Amino acid sequence: MRALILTFGTKGDIEPYIALARALKDAGHEATVATAEGFEHDVRSLGVDFVPSNSRMLEVMQGALSNSAGLADLQKAAKAMTESIRVSLDDQLRAVRSTRPDIIVYHPKCLGAPHLAEFLGIPAVLSLPLPFYTPTSAYPIPFISRELGPRLNRWSYTLNRAESLMYGGITNDFRHRLGLRSLSRWADPLVKPDGGPVDILYPYSQHVVPVPSDYPSTAHVTGYWFTGRGASWEPPQELQDFLAAGEAPLYVGFGSMGFGKGAEQRGEAITSALRTTGIRAIVATGWGSVVAESTDDVLVIDGAPHDRLFPHVSAVVHHGGAGTTGIGLASGCPSLVCPFLGDQSFWARRVHELGAGPKPLPRAEITADALAERFTNLVETEVYRSSSAYLADRIAAEDGTGRAVEILQQLA
Structure with missing residues (x-):
């Protein structure tokens, strides 16, 4: 198996994906992590192959959090984020071309991953160390700080489609470059274009967040991914x-x-x-x-x-x-x-x-x-x-x- 892991974030966000890549290599598979170029040492020091990505999207996000003082700053950051996402999509395409994977594991901020997997005809597996994507009546989407009741808890997960609404135009442009048809801006990130379910890996412990009874079989709470670095x-x-x-x-x-x-x-x-x-x-x-x-x-x-x-x-x-x-x-x-x-x-x-x-x-x-x-x-x-x-x-x-x-x- 040749696995390409596309991930994004600060050092703490990247570490679990490096741990997964190391475990894949230990199991006899090929594994490459593609992320911001500043993390090359962190990846290679554990014997994992690395493909660098431009750090622009991370820099824009950090800058927005550090310096935004009003609406004008947020609008400027939004424009910069749009431009940085286009650069990131190019990086993801380059990573696929250089590694020729037969499976992709991706952080949700790596917007090109599911489209690249569709183009190649290979599985794409979403992964996030937070129960953010799979709807459940047990608790609301984690960015909401209070219990809403079973029905509204489950409904709250429609908020995770905001990214599709915001960046649907960019991703459809990318799909057209790959020869793929356009998708709705209201597309569900857990549904493939062919209607099948997207598998998702949740790298946290079931003893910390119990697995809800209404989770589907495609939602996998695996336990933590630690590098032991x-x-x-x-x-x-x-x-x-x-x-x-x-x-x-x-x-x-x-x-x-x-x-x-x-x-x-x-x-x-x-x-x-x-x-x-x-x-x-x-x-x-x-x-x-x-x-x-x-x-x-x-x-x-x-x-x-x-x-x-x-x-x-x-x-x-x-x-x-x-x-x-x-x-x-x-x-x-x-x-x-x-x-x-x-x-x-x-x-x-x-x-x-x-x-x-x-x-x-x-x-x-x-x-x-x-x-x-x-x-x-x-x-x-x-x-x-x-x-x-x-x-x-x-x-x-x-x-x-x-x-x-x-x-x-x-x-x-």
Whole structure:
């Protein structure tokens, strides 16, 4: 089997797809990851083949999140996004030509993938580490923050057709280049042009988000896809010394949620809360999300592999990205989630509902007093530790990438 994996996003978004590619290679298949050129080292360092894509779409998205101040900025970003999608479609076509796959696995932002698969007459498998696409009455689409009731929950998933509405013209232009007929702008992303269902891989644990009873057989909740990249990482001496100098510290970090705004205020709130509570902590600055300075009881770092660091901390405080949430739970760490946007509130609620951490603290509510109260609750509540350990045992028993490989083999 020759698998082409088309993916998009920041580093945490890309890692699961690299893990899948590595598992495919371990199973004797050919696997290539096509994504932004800046991730070449991350892909090749795990022995996976790589095809570079232009980084323009990612840069436009990050710029819009960082700098948009009004309607004019959003309109400018929308125009830039349209142009960057056209470039991305060309990149996806080039990746297909260079790899000649017999199956494509794709992130939904890679809009050309299903059309390229139709052109080649091969399967295309959608994949996202979030239950965003398959309609269910169990809960609403994850970007909606409250329960709507069974009927409206299921109806809410029609929102995932917004991308087809917005970019239907671009994708139809692309289809015409491939000699394919136009599709409706209201096309369902889970229905093939021939009317058949699209298979989708959901790389998260069924113990974190149970599989709804109304999911079809084409929706596959596989378990997490972890690279295990941290196995070869050697912590710097300063970090080793800090870990050895006292009780297990708290970890605080918000990944790539910098947005150019609020980093200093967040840093001040965090350090003030830690001073008030007397809790030792490692604070990760990430992509400009926090500005802080080290003290005797606080070590400030740029970042570290979560799968290596989290087993050595008492609990974690993070933004609720799907990858960070998964590694935190797999490490048995109680978690306080401070969601910033998108699906992060969904994961924040799941952590709290599972008993693995306190009530979420949204970004807008982050203050020194609120953090101090939540930090104390996080590290002193025994049920959070026991629930997190319970989940970690069950996640460890899953083989997410192995299950995904089995499914792809069947489909190919």
